[in-house]
Amino acid sequence: MNDRLTGISTFVRVVEAGNFAQAAERMHLTRSAVGKSIARLEQRLGVLLFYRNTRGLTLTHEGQAYYDRCLRALSELDAADAEIDSGRRQPQGTLRVSAPKLLGRHCITPILMALLGRYPELRLDIAFNDRVVDLVEDGFDLAIRIGPLADSANMVARRLGGQYLMLCAAPAYLAAQGTPEDIATLAGHTAIAYHRSGEDVGWRQLLANARGDDLNINIRLRLDDLHSLADAAVAAIGLVWLPNWLSARYLRSGELVPVLSQIHLLPSEIHAVWPHSRYLPAKTRAAIDVLLAQMPSQLQEG
Numbered sequence: 001m002n003d004r005l006t007g008i009s010t011f012v013r014v015v016e017a018g019n020f021a022q023a024a025e026r027m028h029l030t031r032s033a034v035g036k037s038i039a040r041l042e043q044r045l046g047v048l049l050f051y052r053n054t055r056g057l058t059l060t061h062e063g064q065a066y067y068d069r070c071l072r073a074l075s076e077l078d079a080a081d082a083e084i085d086s087g088r089r090q091p092q093g094t095l096r097v098s099a100p101k102l103l104g105r106h107c108i109t110p111i112l113m114a115l116l117g118r119y120p121e122l123r124l125d126i127a128f129n130d131r132v133v134d135l136v137e138d139g140f141d142l143a144i145r146i147g148p149l150a151d152s153a154n155m156v157a158r159r160l161g162g163q164y165l166m167l168c169a170a171p172a173y174l175a176a177q178g179t180p181e182d183i184a185t186l187a188g189h190t191a192i193a194y195h196r197s198g199e200d201v202g203w204r205q206l207l208a209n210a211r212g213d214d215l216n217i218n219i220r221l222r223l224d225d226l227h228s229l230a231d232a233a234v235a236a237i238g239l240v241w242l243p244n245w246l247s248a249r250y251l252r253s254g255e256l257v258p259v260l261s262q263i264h265l266l267p268s269e270i271h272a273v274w275p276h277s278r279y280l281p282a283k284t285r286a287a288i289d290v291l292l293a294q295m296p297s298q299l300q301e302g
Contacts, residue, residue, distance in 0.1 A: 005077075007041040008070050010034055011049065015067050016137050019056050026139065078277070091283035092121035098135070098143040101128040102226045103163075103270070107245055107298045108144055111290055122283055135275050141284050143273045144291075157271040158288060160295040164264040165202050165241040168256040173236040180239075180259055187216045190238035194229050195222040202241025202265055230256075241265060245299045270295070 010027065014034065017023040024031045042049050049063035059067060099108045105128065115122055127133075127140070135143055135155070149157055173190075180186045193203050203217060221237055223229050226246055233240040234255045242250075244264075250256035272291055274284055 004044075007037050007044075009074065010037040011041055012067065012070050012074060014038060014050075014057065015059065015063075090121060091115070091119045091281075091286040093281075093283055094123040094125055095142065095283045095287055096125045096127070096140045097287065098127050098129055098133045098138070098140045100130050100144065100146055102246065103146065103243075104128045104144065107295065108291070111294045111298060112287060115286055115290060119283075119286065122286075135273070141274060141281070142287055145271050145273055147268045149271055149273065154276050155273050156276050157273045158292060160270045160272055160291055161299045162267055162269050163243045163245055163299060164267045166244055166247055166261065166264055167202075167239060167259040168233055168242055168247050168250065169239045169259050170234055170236040170255065171257055173233075173238060174257065174259070176236070182260070183263070186239070186260075189217065191217045191219045192229055192232045192238045192240040193219045193222045194226060194241065195224055248300065270299070 010023070013027055014020060014023040017026060020031050020034045020038070024034045027034065038049065045062075045066070047062040047066075048060050049066060051058040051060060095112075097108070097112065104126065109126060112124055112126065116124060132145065133140060133143060135141075144160070145157075146163065149155075177189060178185075180189060191203055203219065218238075221232055223232065226242065229240055230242055230246060230250060232238075233242070234250065239259060242256075247256060247258075251258065272288055274280075274288070280288075
């Protein structure tokens with residue numbers, strides 16, 4: 001019976017991935033093992049489930065019908081597991097979480113790691129990735145996302161807090177170059193830019209408004225890593241826009257000081273997102289609860 005369920009699960013993964021290689025990678029198996037599992041399933045059923053050609057795999061008519069039935073069956077099994085799990089007092093099993101790289105390292109991981117000490121049978125698998133993952137297809141229980149959320153009837157979201165960009169600089173830089181008192185006096189200053197998706201985040205938004213059109217900002221350094229951006233600012237290279245949760249530790253230490261503190265850019269909401277289900281597993285509920293309780297302060301303290 002276990003082999004039968006394994007074959008069905010593998011079949012569904014292959015359909016979702018589109019080929020044996022991708023399915024094998026997601027399941028942490030060899031391509032050969034996946035291929036043999038599908039072959040055994042086809043032999044047991046006595047039908048061909050896939051048309052195989054150089055362009056990939058295509059479901060046969062029988063394969064499509066079988067896939068639809070398998071999805072419903074696995075969905076019921078997942079619901080049964082979750083119903084049992086939701087009644088447990090102690091979260092257990094592996095919780096897979098996707099989080100943005102730096103926010104995940106600085107704010108999410110310290111909160112979730114505390115769960116390991118509280119629940120001995122819980123395991124954590126945290127993946128840092130700035131792309132928006134498909135939770136179901138990629139096998140994640142929970143994702144942390146910054147910014148607007150796409151409408152989805154299959155997902156549930158809870159707001160964890162917000163972030164904004166603030167302008168900072170090292171005291172040594174300001175001592176040498178002077179402290180800007182308003183947007184107009186930023187002209188002539190040296191800037192460090194967080195460069196992503198073809199734009200200088202922060203500076204582009206500032207220069208886009210009417211008062212900033214004629215500013216002469218000299219961007220001497222562009223980086224696509226926020227930690228390196230903060231390090232460059234501490235080295236007194238120039239002015240920098242940093243998320244409030246990252247700048248907080250540097251402001252406390254005195255390595256950076258706020259500049260034009262009345263200006264905050266790109267306010268963004270931060271959410272926890274998970275697949276919709278009638279029963280939420282205890283491990284997921286525990287993670288959501290602790291994030292809701294601790295993220296607001298973590299975002300402020302950095």
